[in-house]
Amino acid sequence: MRTPLVAMRRMHGLSLVELMIAMTIGLVTMAAIGWVYQGTIQTFRTHDSLSRMQEGARFAFEILAKDLRMAGAAGCPYGTSANVVNGNTDWYKNLFGQALASDEQNGTAGSETESSDALRVVRADVLREYLVQAHDPGAFLFTLTGVHDIEAGEFLVATDCVHASLFQVSAAAIGTLNHAAGGVPGNSTGNLGAAAAVYTYIPGSRLYRLRGTTYYVDNNAVGQPALFRMRAVGATAVLTPEELVEGVEDLQVTYGVDTTGDGEADFVDPDGDGDPYLTSAQVNSGAVPGATPQEKWARAMSIRISLLMRTTEDRVVPNPQTYTYNGANIAAADRRLRKVFTHVINVRNR
Numbered sequence: 026m027r028t029p030l031v032a033m034r035r036m037h038g039l040s041l042v043e044l045m046i047a048m049t050i051g052l053v054t055m056a057a058i059g060w061v062y063q064g065t066i067q068t069f070r071t072h073d074s075l076s077r078m079q080e081g082a083r084f085a086f087e088i089l090a091k092d093l094r095m096a097g098a099a100g101c102p103y104g105t106s107a108n109v110v111n112g113n114t115d116w117y118k119n120l121f122g123q124a125l126a127s128d129e130q131n132g133t134a135g136s137e138t139e140s141s142d143a144l145r146v147v148r149a150d151v152l153r154e155y156l157v158q159a160h161d162p163g164a165f166l167f168t169l170t171g172v173h174d175i176e177a178g179e180f181l182v183a184t185d186c187v188h189a190s191l192f193q194v195s196a197a198a199i200g201t202l203n204h205a206a207g208g209v210p211g212n213s214t215g216n217l218g219a220a221a222a223v224y225t226y227i228p229g230s231r232l233y234r235l236r237g238t239t240y241y242v243d244n245n246a247v248g249q250p251a252l253f254r255m256r257a258v259g260a261t262a263v264l265t266p267e268e269l270v271e272g273v274e275d276l277q278v279t280y281g282v283d284t285t286g287d288g289e290a291d292f293v294d295p296d297g298d299g300d301p302y303l304t305s306a307q308v309n310s311g312a313v314p315g316a317t318p319q320e321k322w323a324r325a326m327s328i329r330i331s332l333l334m335r336t337t338e339d340r341v342v343p344n345p346q347t348y349t350y351n352g353a354n355i356a357a358a359d360r361r362l363r364k365v366f367t368h369v370i371n372v373r374n375r
Contacts, residue, residue, distance in 0.1 A: 034067030041277070074091065074341050074362050078334040081270040082366035085252050085332060088269060090370045092238055093328050095148045097124035099182050100233050103189040105219045109369075110193050113209040116145045117237030117257050117264070118180065120191050123319045124148060125372070127278045127305040127327075139252065141242035141276035142305070144330075148374070149182040149233035157230040162223050165205040165215035167232065172199055172292075178208070180235035183217060185226050190217035191235060191295045193262070202232070209261040242276050249337050250274045274363070275333035277351050279304055280325045281369075282313050288375065290326040298352075302329045327371045335363045 039047070097118065099106075106121045114122060124147040128138050136141035137371070156170040165182070177197045181204075183190045194201040194210050205215045218224030239255040243266050252273040253266045279302035281290030292301040302339035303312065308321055315321035333350050341362040348355055348363050357363060 044297045055109035071341060071362065074336040074338065075364065078272060078336065078355045078362070078364055079366075080274055082332055082334055085270045085273065085371075086330065086366070086368045088254075088367070089240060089330055092146045092148060092182040092236065093125070093370045094373045096146045096372055096374055097152065098148045098151055099189045099217060100149050100151055100154070100184045100231050102185040103184055104187055106189045106191075107217055107219050107221075107224070108191040109204075109212045109214050109217060109221070110191060111213050113191070115210075116239070117262075118191065118235070120149070120182065120235060120237075121189070122321050125322055125325055126318075128299070130275075130277075130303055137239055137241035137243070137255065139243070140274075142278045143239050143241040144276070144278045144328075145237075145239045147235065147237045150236050151233055153234065157226050157232065158228055160226040160228075160230070162216065162225050165203050167202045167204070167226070169200050169202070169232070171318075173197075173202070175202060175232075175234070176260070178262055180237070180257070182233045182235055183226055183230060184233075185230040188218070188224060188310060190224070192217060240276065242273055245271060250335070252276065252332070257328045272334050272337055273332055275331075275350065277331040279329045279331075280308055281329070282308060282321075283326050284312075284314055284324065288326070323375070325372060327369055329367065329369050332366045333363060334366060336361045 037222065041151055044343045088232055097120065108118065108121055110118050113119060116126065126145050128143045130140065130142050132137045132201045133139055134136045155173055157167055158170045159168040169195045175194060175197055177194050179194050181194060183194060192204040192207055194202050195205040195208050204212060204217065206212045214221045216223050238255060241253055242250055243253050245251045250273060251268050252270040255264050257263065258265045268364050281302055282293055283289060284293055293303060293312055294301060295310065308325065309318060313321045313324055315324065331351065342360050345360055347361055348357065350365050
């Protein structure tokens, strides 16, 4: 009888103290696992957001560089030029006058300069050329060597490396293009020579699309800041915005200029801040030689683009950031991650 009693005495449960110790160890372990998991998720969100910002900045710089490097390009050098489009001094048509410029951010509601600088660049799209088979200036007609995808209303640059003309296509058919007067905004004349003179382009001349683009920052349809570009599209050349990169909060543009005529950007510091890059207002000032804005802007040799990127999601960083942008220290009002990306682009067509 003694053996069963001893066995029963040894088969007792946990004491209250042991149970509490076990529960405490379990809770501490679960808390540690939760803390590690939460930290891992936060780290992932931060790195993922940073990667997305870097990808967006890289894409934006590629698009901007493609335009800026070829600002003012007309396909090949020319001795004389003619822009027969009505309102040819409007920024998106002014290829031969001022192909590069920017407007300072001023906060004007509804304008391209409300939230950032507005960068304007005009060039011929030399990546796609159309060969002229024949040109009849009396009929205002180009006959091309093959079919084309050009539509009525588009702006084109014609060049034979002696003379260059900018005109709006008045009508387009298979293998032919018209450049008669009229249209919206339309051509002031069908003659493509200087001073409205008749000019005949020889076979082998080239036609290129004109690309006039303004880059700026605005809110998109869901209220997020984004980089936009504006172009003239359609038969009546309506200025139409196109969203490029979401998460761009600001765009600032400055310029390295050649003041000595040696073809190289010089150290110019009109405000004494130690920065050789000038704002558009400083380019237009007496700090840059030139009797006209066109002469001053022709001295812009390089462009420094500064993008302020932010995450679309809030609560990415544990505390609001204080960051430096455009020479100012700014305390963020949210917990989005922000980063400044800067890129310098040389203008080749100078």
